[in-house]
Amino acid sequence: MxxxxxxxxxxxxxxxxxxxxxxxxxxxxxxxxxxxxxxxxxxxxxxxxxxxxxxxxxxxxxxxxxxxxxxxxxxxxxxxxxxxxxxxxxxxxxxxxxxxxxxxxxxxxxxxxxxxxxxxxxxxxxxxxxxxxxxxxxxxxxxxxxxxxxxxxxxxxxxxxxxxxxxxxxxxxxxxxxxxxxxSPIRIPPAISPAHESKVVASILERLYSAQRPLIYVDGESRSLGILDQIDTLVQKTNWPTWASVFGKGLVNESLPSVYGLYAAAFGDKPAQEYFESADLVLTFGPHYSDTNSYFWTAVPKNAAAISFKDDTVQIENDTYRDLSARNVLDQVLKSLDETRTVKASGPPKVEVTTSDIQDTDIIAQKNFYRLVNPIFCEGDIILTETGTASYGGRHFKLPPKSRLFGAVTWLSIGFMLPATLGAALAKRGQNKGTGASNQTVLIIGDGSLQMTAQEISVMIKEKLDILIIIINNEGYTIERVIHGRKQAYNDVPFWRHTQALNYFGADEEHLKNNVFTARTCGELREILRKEQVRSGTGVRLVEVAMEREDVEGPLLWVLNKQLAEEQQAKSG
Amino acid sequence: MxxxxxxxxxxxxxxxxxxxxxxxxxxxxxxxxxxxxxxxxxxxxxxxxxxxxxxxxxxxxxxxxxxxxxxxxxxxxxxxxxxxxxxxxxxxxxxxxxxxxxxxxxxxxxxxxxxxxxxxxxxxxxxxxxxxxxxxxxxxxxxxxxxxxxxxxxxxxxxxxxxxxxxxxxxxxxxxxxxxxxxSPIRIPPAISPAHESKVVASILERLYSAQRPLIYVDGESRSLGILDQIDTLVQKTNWPTWASVFGKGLVNESLPSVYGLYAAAFGDKPAQEYFESADLVLTFGPHYSDTNSYFWTAVPKNAAAISFKDDTVQIENDTYRDLSARNVLDQVLKSLDETRTVKASGPPKVEVTTSDIQDTDIIAQKNFYRLVNPIFCEGDIILTETGTASYGGRHFKLPPKSRLFGAVTWLSIGFMLPATLGAALAKRGQNKGTGASNQTVLIIGDGSLQMTAQEISVMIKEKLDILIIIINNEGYTIERVIHGRKQAYNDVPFWRHTQALNYFGADEEHLKNNVFTARTCGELREILRKEQVRSGTGVRLVEVAMEREDVEGPLLWVLNKQLAEEQQAKSG
Missing domain, CATH: 3.40.50.970 (Thiamin diphosphate (ThDP)-binding fold, Pyr/PP domains)
Incomplete structure (x- = not known):
């Protein structure tokens, strides 16, 4: 017909x-x-x-x-x-x-x-x-x-x-x-199981049963492999300690008892690093080993311990098995897996994050900011942290179930996160449609990155999306400053009046009254984040927080200190 | 050594x-x-x-x-x-x-x-x-x-x-x-004169002497050929009627008595078109025949009359002579030229532009706006007219000596003109340095184009450049509306409060007081343009003018009418 x-x-x-x-x-x-x-x-x-x-x-x-x-x-x-x-x-x-x-x-x-x-x-x-x-x-x-x-x-x-x-x-x-x-609907063609698939499955099961110090490492390409549900099942079945890369953050449910969040190698929690480095099995999903996603490759699992699930291949130690579907292999593994034969592995103690040490009179800084913001996130929210200090801080967030985190992975094009926030919020609205659910999309972005693509705020407003934008104003490209040219003018950016953004970009006058904020102290930020309209309101809300020009933490602090030492050497040399 | x-x-x-x-x-x-x-x-x-x-x-x-x-x-x-x-x-x-x-x-x-x-x-x-x-x-x-x-x-x-x-x-x-x-300075290597150069020069001179209805047509690649000074000499020696393309506008001195400005074929002055089409010699410099720079090729001189100076070639009627430097050939031609042997060609009468018919109560429209703005331009100024209605209107400006005009030539990437204004103003400042001269850079841009690259206003402010920005607010992509989708929402843009731009992008509070204007009527616009600070002031000044959503003139009006006729036909069909 x-x-x-x-x-x-x-x-x-x-x-x-x-x-x-x-x-x-x-x-x-x-x-x-x-x-x-x-x-x-x-x-x-x-x-x-x-x-x-x-x-x-x-x-x-x-x-x-x-x-x-x-x-x-x-x-x-x-x-x-x-x-x-x-x-x-x-x-x-x-x-x-x-x-x-x-x-x-x-x-x-x-x-x-x-x-x-x-x-x-x-x-x-x-x-x-x-x-x-x-x-x-x-x-x-x-x-x-x-x-x-x-x-x-x-x-x-x-x-x-x-x-x-x-x-x-x-x-x-x-x-x-x-x-x-x-x-006829368009579909991804079903993967074909080659003869060697059963051998690979058997090898994996053997390793699962023999492992004494196992862990699960979730990297970002797990999403494109379509295996997130299977990883979730595996984590729950084994209850094994589980970490994620920056790219993998948010792809595994961090409210599960065995899930730790980010693995940051030497830049993270020491007991976590000790566990990771002494593991005899690292089940690795969707590896993506750029320098920036792997702490300059220090977070990459050693081949001797790793079983890696990649596009079309599974790697067991140094052997690469091609033409395999990660999904099919995992399916077989999960079907056959007898949890009673796996070790009860207890990972290092979880680090509890508190905010009780933060005084209201403290100025807002990298070391306190993310802890103050974290509690506003709810199930299903999307959090976007722009390349720069925001991504370094935001990757330590404890994420609620079904939330997603965008961080600095590999491409690291500053300016990306603001329009990506628009796109993610629209996608989420589509997913929530008809369910009665609503979600926030939260963008944390530095002033340098913001200037690249700021005009897209007007489209967020036009689309009536529920977006909270937190601008870290540290007067320029702080991440570049700490890498090189700490005092160089090329790392400065023009002065903008950020609190005028919603006005310029066309928000209703009524909306403007209660949706634009600035904070310099932790007390001011706490008060702003307590407001219902900020936490879970409607439309675009904007909070500008001031931070110091060279305020960085983690790997960025290490890089800054290297530059300071070089300066000192140049002076005394 | x-x-x-x-x-x-x-x-x-x-x-x-x-x-x-x-x-x-x-x-x-x-x-x-x-x-x-x-x-x-x-x-x-x-x-x-x-x-x-x-x-x-x-x-x-x-x-x-x-x-x-x-x-x-x-x-x-x-x-x-x-x-x-x-x-x-x-x-x-x-x-x-x-x-x-x-x-x-x-x-x-x-x-x-x-x-x-x-x-x-x-x-x-x-x-x-x-x-x-x-x-x-x-x-x-x-x-x-x-x-x-x-x-x-x-x-x-x-x-x-x-x-x-x-x-x-x-x-x-x-x-x-x-x-x-x-x-050793870096230089363009001197062109070598091939044996056939003298033959070409002789042919050209012969045509110059025999021409009864000659004209000079200056297109935009004359600039890259490095022959602007020679064209100027030729225009003054012959006093022949001279026109420019959009790309060529501003490259030839429009205050010379024989220079007419833009040649717009059927979309321009009828006597000019008649002269152009009946010419027996069209000396064409730096031709660049994209549809948009040539009124859909209707402004391209006929081969039978044309001598064209291009990259590496001179074309005489249908014969192309290669490996020639336009500069060298023109040099020879100008050295040998005996003006007494050339015809005294009088072109069509010049069209005088007046503003006396414009009433103060008239709303600002394409048909009056450019005439009101034109008188503020001074010698050496740079005028940039963004792709869209601004370029179609601005190409008819009468330009003062040594001024330059940027219009819609071929690439037509909307958003280009605003940062180009920054670049042009910086270059001009460099040229004026030490001479005591100062110049204005004037940008005329529609609201749709402005939204593409608006943030660069903050760099203009930071660089303390003397720039006048006139925003034509016709609520969207008017040029696209007239081409197709007159009432389609995809040709709309988000609502912005344009008068907030200088505030958002960091201008001094003192500066803001006297440098932001809006106009809806011609009287309001006249009053604004009379102000010294607007005409020849310092820093970035901004004028927003409101125009109708489908207000177009010239070729754009022709395109709009075509669309309206199709709509009518669709209705009655």
Whole structure:
């Protein structure tokens, strides 16, 4: 039975909606307007961003919460503005569908000298650039192949959990295409179990039973492996000590008794480090060993103890077993696992965090700020900590169940977190829809990072999202100051009146009255955080906290002290 | 005699300073901090931008006024954010040196998994991307070759008048290199005159003497050809009717009696179009025939009448003569030219622009706004009109001598003009330094474009530049509305309180009192523009003018009417 043909624009957005994409980010441009006509009629919501980089960041944030996201830009100017955001989604595995409206086919085939090109008839430059930062690319050039190409590219985003690139010439959205595919949902193809899978499962079980000092280490690619539920089961079945990387934080339920939160190697709790380093089994999920996600590789488990579950491979000590699905292997392991044969491992004592030592007259500093903020988080909230001091402090938060944390993992593009907050909040609102639940999205960001993408606050306001923004004002790029150029002017930023942000960016006058705060002392911050409207209110709220220019903790303090020692040496030398 | 070796960072910035680059744009990042240490000691000024795209736009603006500019970004995150700005500089020929601080050589050669990569050991992705949008690329990997590589890449920027890409690993700025090259200035190599040059010169002279209805057409690549002074001489010697394209506006002195300003084909003055289309000689300089710079190619001179001076070639009717320097050929032509043998061509009457028909009670509209603003421009000022209605209106300005106009040429990346204003104003300040002269830089920009890059206003304030910003608030992307989706929400933008910008972005409280204005009627606008502080004051001043959502003129009105007719047809059909 033949299906009625439908317009290509309808086909595309119907497919996205089937995959749970309810909101589309982007900026209109004259090569994508005809495509944008199809967004709302297909039942999706158009989120117009202030610029394309912000749109890409927002789509990345949405993708990490929702499992898939979409951004529409225009040829050349729009897509290149988004490039850094798309690259970040690649680095940290967010499945973003980057849809680019390109000039009509007739202009391209005649090599016409049009705007948004270099006026030289060459139309393929930007697509060539995209191959370096996306997992797959395609171009919808005709009606016959378009539906299959769309299905293929969306499937690639799901399989790789990375961005993909989809070109749509401006004369294509209204072209009729077959709708027959729409009846079959797009799915990740089921993994095939190779002959060696059972051997691997047996080896893993053997190690699980023989381990005397085991632990579970959850890294961030566990999310893209689709094994979070299985990790949760494993943690509960074994009750083994469990840590996460920065990237893994929030992916494992920190309210479980055996879960410790972040593993920070030498920069964290000493007993935790001792346990970790003497472990005879480290079950490692979704490893992602960039310098910044692994404390300069000091948190990487030793091969001798590790069993690692990665994309397509399982590594047991030094042996790599390929073409395995982590999900399938874990499924087998969990089915066969006899918990009575595993050791009752008790990890180091948990470090209790208190705030009783913090005086109301204390100035706000890295060492007290995060402890004061932590209690406001609730189940299901999303907390975003921008690269810089915010991410170093925020990674020690104790997270409530089902909450999520965004921190500085690998891409570390400052400015990312603010639009990502918009994207994450929209995704969460979509998830909560119809459930009666509501959640806060909390952004903690330094003033330097904020200046990169601040205008996206206006979109948060327009979208009426429940977002708390806490700005750490330390007068510049403190993280760069401690790395190098402590007193150099290049690490300063222009002076802004941050408390004017909601006013400038269009919040209601009534809203402005009770939603903008500043704090310099811990007492002031405590009072602000006690307010119901701040903790769990509606709309965008803004709190500016002042901190010292060189106030850092943890690894950053170590880096700062190194610089100070070098200065001292230079002086005395 | 051997010269003392110097540090690579010193070498680079000394070279840039020798070439007249006094200001360096960019954003610090941990792979470029050691390089930034050398900026100020070498005698250059560091302009820290709010983000890298803004920095690239600013560098583009600076390059167009100054002849060369530099931007420093960091590996991956920074350079990709700048990509769209660099591409625009390529499309419209601004020589921008894009300097990227990359990870130290040791990390790259060991393929270490560091931040700002995809954590996969691959370091060459972003350099590969840059090959599509820059004229030349190099990477400073050792002390021996570094000075020559620097000289070569800077020369490429000058030769091609396009951006170039220079990678500097983070451990290189302090490395000692030979300083011997520094004694020889970097220059564009002199063009060699081929045997056929004299034949071409003779052909041109013959055509100049035989022409009965000649004209001169100045397009924007005349600037990169370095022939502006020669064009000026030719215009004054012949006194022939002279027009410019959008890209060429401001490159020829509009106060000369034979200069008409913009040629807009069917969208301009009818007698001008008649003269242009019946001309038997169109001396065309620096042609750049994108759709947007040529009224959809209707302003392109016919081959039968045209002699075109381009990069490396001169075209006479249908014959292309290669390997010629436009500068050399023009030199020969001007030396031999006997003006008494050329026709006294009188062009069409000039259209006088008046404002006497504009009533104070009229609302501000496209049809009156530009006429009211035009009189404030003075000799040497720079006027920037953002893509959208501002550029369509501003291209009809009558420009004072030595002023410059930036309009929508080909790249048309909205958001460009605001940071470009910063860059152009800094370049102009450098040019005026020590002369006692001062100039205004005037930006006219729509609210949609403004939202893309608004934060750069804070850098204008920090740099204490004399900039007048006029915001056309028509509640969204009016240019997109008239192209398509007249009533579609995707062409709306979030509501901002524009008059709060200077406050939010840190202007002194005292300054705020007399430098922020709004106008809805022509009388209000007149009164504001009469103020000395607005016309020729100091610091950043801001005027918000309200216009109707679909208020357009010229080609945009034609496009809007087409859309309205289609709507009407759809209704009645």
């Amino acid at each position: 033949a299906s009625d043909p439908i317009k290509l624009g309808d086909y595309l957005f119907t497919r996205l909606l089937q995959l749970g994409v309810n909101d589309v980010f982007g900026v209109p441009g004259d090569y994508n307007l005809r495509l944008l006509d199809f967004v709302v009629p297909a039942g999706l919501h158009w989120v117009g961003n202030c610029n394309e980089l912000n749109a890409a960041y927002a789509a990345d944030g949405y993708g990490r919460i929702n499992g898939l996201s979409a951004i529409v830009t225009t040829f050349g100017v729009g897509e290149l503005s988004a490039a850094n955001g798309i690259a970040g989604a690649y680095a940290e595995r967010s499945p973003v569908v980057h849809i680019v409206g390109t000039p009509p086919r007739q202009l391209q085939s005649t090599r016409a000298l049009v705007h948004h090109t270099f006026s030289d008839g060459e139309y393929r430059r930007f697509a060539a650039m995209s191959t370096h930062i996306t997992a797959a690319q395609t171009n919808l050039t005709d009606a016959i192949t378009a539906p299959d190409k769309i299905d293929w590219i969306l499937q690639q985003a799901l399989i790789h959990q990375r961005p993909v690139y989809l070109e749509i010439p401006d004369d294509m959205p209204g072209v009729l295409v077959s709708s027959v595919n729409l009846k | 051997a010269s003392d070796p110097i540090k690579l960072g010193d070498y680079l910035f000394t070279r840039l300073l020798q070439l007249g680059v006094n200001d360096v744009f960019g954003v610090p990042g941990d792979y470029n901090l050691r390089l930034l240490d050398f900026v100020v000691p070498a005698g250059l000024h560091w302009v820290g931008n709010c983000n890298e795209l803004n920095a690239a736009y600013a560098a583009d603006g600076y390059g167009r006024i100054n002849g060369l500019s530099a931007i420093v970004t960091t590996f991956g995150v920074g350079e990709l954010s700048a990509a769209n700005g660099i591409a625009g500089a390529y499309a419209e020929r601004s020589p921008v040196v894009h300097i990227v601080g990359t990870p130290p050589r040791q990390l790259q050669s060991t393929r270490a998994l560091v931040h700002h990569t995809f954590s996969d050991g691959e370091y060459r992705r972003f350099a590969a991307m840059s090959t599509h949008i820059t004229a030349a690329q190099t990477n400073l990997t050792d002390a021996i070759t570094a000075p020559d590589k620097i000289d070569w890449i800077l020369q490429q920027a000058l030769i091609h008048q396009r951006p170039v890409y220079l990678e500097i690993p983070d451990d290189m700025p302090g490395v000692l290199v030979s300083s011997v090259n520094l004694k």
